[in-house]
């Protein structure tokens with residue numbers, strides 16, 4: 182360890198758990214930004230922009246050396262799915278994901294306050310759902326789990342049985358592509 186103060190600019194408990202599992206020492210300070218996509222904004226541009234905005238917003242008001250921001254979306258048939266706004270929206274999303282493949286894209290950014298540089302990257306994972314029954318969807322929504330997850334599901338939680346297979350990084354689906362984030366932290370001298 183270099184003794185750098187690393188700040189995770191995220192309210193996501195999943196991101197904290199993942200970073201902790203890699204043995205990184207850090208503090209959590211959630212970022213507060215508007216997550217509305219810009220008109221015509223491409224999915225990758227969207228997650229990279231939000232990740233960098235979260236990291237920089239926290240860097241403006243907290244002391245630290247390196248600030249990590251991230252944003253995860255589900256991309257299905259051209260639609261960017263963030264977190265559902267209500268149960269009907271969660272139902273609509275899960276019906277759309279049922280029986281088909283989609284992408285989960287996470288963008289992350291590491292901002293160095295001392296160097297005033299920001300390194301960012303996006304990672305894509307393909308996820309294939311089995312066909313879901315009406316009961317599976319309504320039971321899952323009743324648990325409340327979908328409400329704070331992009332695409333209205335958690336691969337690490339109650340939706341594990343809905344996933345037939347994935348191609349690519351598992352941690353990327355949960356919210357932070359660990360291999361890549363650790364490489365970036367090392368390249369920047371943060372760890």
Ligand SMILES: Cc1cn([C@H]2C[C@H](O)[C@@H](COP(=O)(O)OP(=O)(O)OP(=O)(O)O)O2)c(=O)[nH]c1=O
Nearest residue numbers: 191192193252253330331334335336354355356
């Ligand atoms: C697809 C999927 C998403 N998610 C979560 C990861 C993110 O927490 C959330 C996507 O919303 P984000 O806006 O990326 O993150 P957040 O609002 O939870 O936290 P912050 O902006 O403060 O960093 O969905 C899972 O936990 N499991 C999954 O399988």
